[in-house]
Amino acid sequence: MAPPPSSAAGKPDFPWWLAVAAAIAAFLAVQIAINDLYSQIFTVVSRGVWITIFVTLVGFVLATLFGLLLAVMGLSNSLALRQTARFYVEIIRGIPILVLLFYIAFVGAPGFVIAWNALMSPLIEAGVIGELLVRDVSLLWRAIMALTIGYSAFISEVFRAGILAVDQGQIEAAKALGLTRLQRFRLIVLPQAIRTILPPLGNDFIAMIKDSSLVSVLGVADLTQMGKVYASGSFRFFETYSIVAYVYLLLTVGLSLGLRALERRLRNAEAERGAGERH
Template identity: 45%
Template sequence: MAQLFTSIDDARPNPQKRNILILKLSRAPWWLLALIIFVVVFVLSVSESTTYQNAWAAVRKGIWTTIWVTVVAYSIALVLGLMLALLRRPSRSVTYNLFVYQPATIIVEFIRGIPTLVFVLYFALALVPQMVGLLNGLGTSMIERDIDALRGIGEWLAALVPRDVPTVWRAIAALAISYAAFLSEVFRAGLDSVDQGQREAARSLGMSQWQVMRFVVLPQAIRNILPALGNDFIAMLKESSLVSVVGVQDITRAGQSFAAATFTFFQSYNVVAVTYLVLTLTLSMFVGLIERYLGRGRRD
């Protein structure tokens, strides 16, 4: 009889297991499924519409430019950001604090306080011409010194004009400098996340300060901030659309040009928005995989 009641109890549904199943289902990536369905429906609409097909043909020419600008600018920003983070490390030297730490902090805070759009416009349209003017003066000075080894360089600098600096490189430099200020804070957080005891242990083994930073601190710091760096790369991909304001033929600029020429603003900007959506979702899933991989590695 006892066995009969036990079998009946086992056959009853377990409310706790059912609630756990419902909770897991509620946390499933339904949003991703909805976005995929939206993109599929949109692609089918594009395939049946001549206007959308023409808009896509125009916009896709800017995809490579957008990706190239983002990758190059972000690579430069990573190097500059790491350099700024290292320069802003605390020191017991008064001279270092006054002539290295303080200027680096001023640069970071100054750039972070300017909106990215304003900085792109300022750098590309205002700062570059001023820099060219300074180079012209330097070239003239080199020519006046009448040194044969410097004459060729001096003549080239003296003849330089702002239009000789490609717009795309102005935009890349502006994005890189702007993001370097933000990435420096990410790198600082990563460097601070490494336990001080590991640094002291490495120093006790006879490692130099540079060796400690290279072999002990940086590998762990970069691993800790890798997801944040991935999210910043996605953010730069989206903000690369700002380079269109200075004439770079990226996705946004291509969509603007097509819309202005055909007066199909709704269709053109639909294509632009979905193109960015697909790119960012792809990168977001890749960053998510990295986060799960790193999390599994920490647990192991």
């Protein structure tokens, strides 16, 4: 995340955009409080906020773990692992999230059910477990898996860049101290890489909040779907989607400001540590 632009005097510009955005947000908050229509729309739409948050958090955690695994595979000494990771990343990054969502929901899930029933056929025939049906795999988890698969490819590249940015001299020093490959990665490489990848990783998280709205095409009752249902029944499209956009902006802009503050705090802490080492 780039530092804020500075004026000719070298001081950061006053965030007028934030002041205007805050004024608009306050105005809409007042409208929601005093206007019965806006209040009703907000009440209905806000029921989907927790689904949006759940889909984003679970999907992002899984995508981060899978992305880290792909990054490690892509930097391994094994040619097979490197090519497998590169194949996955290049193919998945070339597929739009919406197409991937449909594919996982209507092709991947039925395929998984067929494979599961074939694998568990002895237990199913013995009556130990029941046969798995496609409808048993909820649309919510199909959507989460689609976001996980889609974003893991992008996050793996973020991790790979962060790992490669670590000074090779420190890794060599760790080798000289007798640390194993896993210890070097856990104690030396990963902690330093995290500081590098935090801004782009935060951007991916914000992007996933917005892309989570795509799960509404599967009928998942998220923020967008609740707005769509209300608007189609009341024909109050302007008011409804204004509230939907307002809630998304509260989530994304608030998170963006929080990430900037965290990044600034880490940068200041690193500068103070460097100054202390020089003295």
